[in-house]
Amino acid sequence: MNRIPLRFHLNDAEIGEFIDSGTTLLSLLRDKLGLTATKSGCNQGSCGACTVLINGAPQLSCLVLAARCEGKSVATLEGVSDNGTLHPLQRAFMDGFAAQCGFCTPGMIIAAKALLDRNPDPDRGEVIDAISGNICRCTGYEPIIDAILAAAAEMRGGKRKSA
Amino acid sequence: MAKQRGRGMASVNYPTGMNLGGDPSQALIHATTTGSFVVTLSSVDLGQGLKTIMAQICAETLGIPTDNVIVDTADTDTGPHCMGTFASRGTHRIGNAIIMAAKEARAVLLEVAAEELEVNAADLETDGKGNIQIKGSPGKSISVLETALAAHFKHGRTISGRGIFLQPRSYPEPETGRMTPATCYAHACTVAEVEVDTETGEVAVLSLKSAYEVGRALNPRMVEQQIVGGAWMGISHALYETTEPYYPDRAHGPVDFNEYLMPGPGDLPKFENVVIERPAPDGPYGAKGVGEMTANSPIPAIANAIYDAVGVRIDSLPITPEKVLRALKAQAA
Amino acid sequence: MSVALRAAASPREACRHIARRDARLIAGGTLVMNEINNRETVTASLVDLASLRLRSIKIANSRVTLGAMTSMADIAAHPKLKFLKPVVTAIGGPAVRNMATVGGNLHAEAPYGDLGVALLALDARVTLETARQRKTMRLEDFYAQHRKLGAYLVTAVNFALPGANRFFFTKAIRRKPVSASVVAVAAHLPRKGKRLAGPRIALGAMAPHPIRAKAAETALDGKALDETTIAAAASAATEGSAPASDPYASAWYRREIAPVYLARLLAQAAGQKS
Ligand SMILES: Cc1cc2nc3c(=O)[nH]c(=O)nc-3n(C[C@H](O)[C@H](O)[C@H](O)COP(=O)(O)OP(=O)(O)OC[C@H]3O[C@@H](n4cnc5c(N)ncnc54)[C@H](O)[C@@H]3O)c2cc1C
Ligand code: FES
Ligand code: FES
Numbered sequence A: 001m002n003r004i005p006l007r008f009h010l011n012d013a014e015i016g017e018f019i020d021s022g023t024t025l026l027s028l029l030r031d032k033l034g035l036t037a038t039k040s041g042c043n044q045g046s047c048g049a050c051t052v053l054i055n056g057a058p059q060l061s062c063l064v065l066a067a068r069c070e071g072k073s074v075a076t077l078e079g080v081s082d083n084g085t086l087h088p089l090q091r092a093f094m095d096g097f098a099a100q101c102g103f104c105t106p107g108m109i110i111a112a113k114a115l116l117d118r119n120p121d122p123d124r125g126e127v128i129d130a131i132s133g134n135i136c137r138c139t140g141y142e143p144i145i146d147a148i149l150a151a152a153a154e155m156r157g158g159k160r161k162s163a
Numbered sequence B: 001m002a003k004q005r006g007r008g009m010a011s012v013n014y015p016t017g018m019n020l021g022g023d024p025s026q027a028l029i030h031a032t033t034t035g036s037f038v039v040t041l042s043s044v045d046l047g048q049g050l051k052t053i054m055a056q057i058c059a060e061t062l063g064i065p066t067d068n069v070i071v072d073t074a075d076t077d078t079g080p081h082c083m084g085t086f087a088s089r090g091t092h093r094i095g096n097a098i099i100m101a102a103k104e105a106r107a108v109l110l111e112v113a114a115e116e117l118e119v120n121a122a123d124l125e126t127d128g129k130g131n132i133q134i135k136g137s138p139g140k141s142i143s144v145l146e147t148a149l150a151a152h153f154k155h156g157r158t159i160s161g162r163g164i165f166l167q168p169r170s171y172p173e174p175e176t177g178r179m180t181p182a183t184c185y186a187h188a189c190t191v192a193e194v195e196v197d198t199e200t201g202e203v204a205v206l207s208l209k210s211a212y213e214v215g216r217a218l219n220p221r222m223v224e225q226q227i228v229g230g231a232w233m234g235i236s237h238a239l240y241e242t243t244e245p246y247y248p249d250r251a252h253g254p255v256d257f258n259e260y261l262m263p264g265p266g267d268l269p270k271f272e273n274v275v276i277e278r279p280a281p282d283g284p285y286g287a288k289g290v291g292e293m294t295a296n297s298p299i300p301a302i303a304n305a306i307y308d309a310v311g312v313r314i315d316s317l318p319i320t321p322e323k324v325l326r327a328l329k330a331q332a333a
Numbered sequence C: 001m002s003v004a005l006r007a008a009a010s011p012r013e014a015c016r017h018i019a020r021r022d023a024r025l026i027a028g029g030t031l032v033m034n035e036i037n038n039r040e041t042v043t044a045s046l047v048d049l050a051s052l053r054l055r056s057i058k059i060a061n062s063r064v065t066l067g068a069m070t071s072m073a074d075i076a077a078h079p080k081l082k083f084l085k086p087v088v089t090a091i092g093g094p095a096v097r098n099m100a101t102v103g104g105n106l107h108a109e110a111p112y113g114d115l116g117v118a119l120l121a122l123d124a125r126v127t128l129e130t131a132r133q134r135k136t137m138r139l140e141d142f143y144a145q146h147r148k149l150g151a152y153l154v155t156a157v158n159f160a161l162p163g164a165n166r167f168f169f170t171k172a173i174r175r176k177p178v179s180a181s182v183v184a185v186a187a188h189l190p191r192k193g194k195r196l197a198g199p200r201i202a203l204g205a206m207a208p209h210p211i212r213a214k215a216a217e218t219a220l221d222g223k224a225l226d227e228t229t230i231a232a233a234a235s236a237a238t239e240g241s242a243p244a245s246d247p248y249a250s251a252w253y254r255r256e257i258a259p260v261y262l263a264r265l266l267a268q269a270a271g272q273k274s
Helices: A025-032 A088-095 A105-118 A124-130 A142-156 B050-062 B090-117 B144-155 B220-239 B298-310 B321-332 C011-018 C032-037 C072-077 C079-088 C094-099 C114-121 C139-148 C214-220 C227-235 C251-269
Strands: A003-010 A013-020 A051-054 A057-060 A073-075 B003-015 B023-031 B037-040 B069-072 B124-126 B131-134 B137-143 B160-167 B185-197 B203-213 B270-276 C004-007 C023-026 C045-048 C057-060 C063-067 C125-130 C134-138 C152-160 C167-172 C183-188 C200-204
Touching: A013 A025, A051 A105, A057 A105, A057 C094, A088 A105, A088 A142, A105 A124, A105 A142, A105 C094, A124 A142, A142 B220, B003 B298, B023 B050, B023 B090, B023 B144, B037 B050, B037 B090, B050 B069, B050 B090, B090 B124, B090 B131, B090 B137, B090 B144, B090 B160, B131 B144, B137 B144, B185 B298, B203 B220, B203 B298, B220 B270, B220 B298, B298 B321, B321 C251, C011 C023, C011 C045, C011 C125, C011 C152, C023 C032, C072 C079, C072 C094, C079 C114, C079 C167, C114 C139, C114 C167, C114 C183, C114 C200, C125 C139, C134 C139, C167 C251, C183 C251, C200 C214, C200 C251, C214 C227, C227 C251
Parallel strands: A003 A073, B037 B069, B203 B270, C004 C045, C023 C045
Antiparallel strands: A003 A013, A051 A057, A051 A073, B003 B185, B023 B037, B023 B160, B124 B131, B131 B137, B185 B203, C057 C063, C063 C152, C125 C134, C125 C152, C167 C183, C183 C200
């Protein structure tokens, strides 16, 4: 076993842990830190359920060795709501029936947040691209796309740009 | 470049539930001392929204707010038996079981309230907001919470109910083969529009327009969402999904979700759906099952639309670009 | 399984380390980690290239140099590399693009390797280091030889900036907006007057690694890009190709549509309506 020390910034906390050097970020989050919002759908990079933000950019935590996060900042769904107040994306997903089984939802919201953080006024095509690495088996994507556009409009404080 | 458009339609009659050795499901309901009611099931919510619908049905029957219903589907070892959530049976079978259980619990609820208010239970009604009142004089009332506390601490009664819905086994008549496998059927019709690229065999679904007759839509937004999600799955079965892309040759099967093809968010057609409500006599508040059928009619509708577009009949799924291209080449030869 | 991760101290040191059979380089990790998670590999030791400062995009004297650790997202965001945007945004979703690197893409097997297809059409040179020396070779030669090079590490690729409207890329996919290639086609079409001068066509998913469609190039060279020329190039498109069958498409289908996608790309380049 290669036990190594790891320090990184996770949501609002500084994390210091000893980890096995082969541990993926996904496994560290779920199995060791108990943050289970981030889902393990395939462990192959092909479903997007494990999407987290690393230094603000979406990455697949199943394909990231935790050891490579040393000194970085990781954001998961747990950090998206503000002290119990849901993020507009979370509310839009609820209001728009954009979650059925909910398994894809954490990855979808993180992927969407990465888009909106950078582009507050995306068009439909940009939303589709933003979630193109995330699979949903239930909803048919349509309500997810609509929810992201609705959240973007709400966050801009204005009306939705005509799609 | 040649792109040909076509339109196809298909209809589906879908039986609610199934008929193997009879089709039962049970529900148990009890009040807690917080004024909430717990519905215990071993049915499973896998994203179809079972918990929401069951809470609605329970709340409607008991006459309390939906927020005061807790649906517990945690344990199939300890819960009352359910055949399962398949065959589009959940809303109908489990919903009916819940109505039966909730009626029994409601009777006890009103009896205890009657004793507390010193009136006849037959004179009581619920206001749907968590109170029980005397019909015609809402001033005289007791809350469900107070009633639940009184039942537990003063009257020594459980406010509870047992429910089961059994669709009995139907045997075929030996002479005719006639049987009654289901008591209600939902209906739908889908029209698909596609565009076929005649040089590559690629098919794009442009629109899926459907009309659904579902009994009563207990939660219209969820029915709509089931139809959209199901239509997507229908496209997926029609054009993408397979574990054996070269069947009967079993080689080159997919090993991950990249290779196991399904439509992406860039493959969505325009969806248009109409829901028609014709309440089923034996459905819970008139509901039929609108589950699996949503993935059914899009498939033949798409196959028919491809035929309409380019005149080739593909009769095995999924209809891959390769199958279309091979058929087009055979047609030209 | 336990995997040791060590930061590469220098390209040479990394090469010395991966000369051991159970050690591998890890760049973006999108392919390596997949294999490790699937337990398809005996890799016990990963040498992390992130420490080597190979993430850079330099443009000087009309030549572009991409450090091996440059990500697809870095390329997509670069204002002078707009011609590569259709290539890199056709790879993975945004998360994969943030991780996937140039160096890794050169090692991705078909149907992956889309950036390599573009780089092959652009006649890119690969700079690599072994434990003993630094070499630069044509990408084409790299594809043919890299398995025989022993322990090496790609540090960069470089290529001449194509002229405006001289580089084209398209990709047939089974799932929109992104999916692995059924076939990928890149074309670099320099012109002298109205005629093509030294066109380069590269195909992806038509062999284990990206290949040039040399017969198609010959059909195009010195010709004006008209319907006849395009038809001739298309009918020569698959010469020398050896596509595989996989869940996306069969070898037969790839051979059938590669000419169609090439013809459409050339028609687009010619500015013709098709
Ligand atoms: C969901 C998903 C979708 C994808 N879609 C596409 C797609 O559409 N098109 C496409 O082309 N690819 C695709 N890929 C494959 C892959 O992400 C890319 O090809 C990527 O560029 C690989 O780079 P990497 O840095 O992640 O490679 P790694 O996994 O880090 O490495 C891959 C291999 O290359 C070797 N290597 C890496 N860097 C170097 C170097 N500098 N010198 C020597 N050897 C090196 C490694 O040792 C390893 O053997 C996809 C992957 C996933 C998971
Ligand atoms: S679990 Fe990481 S992409 Fe599926
Ligand atoms: S809601 Fe079930 S996978 Fe998306």
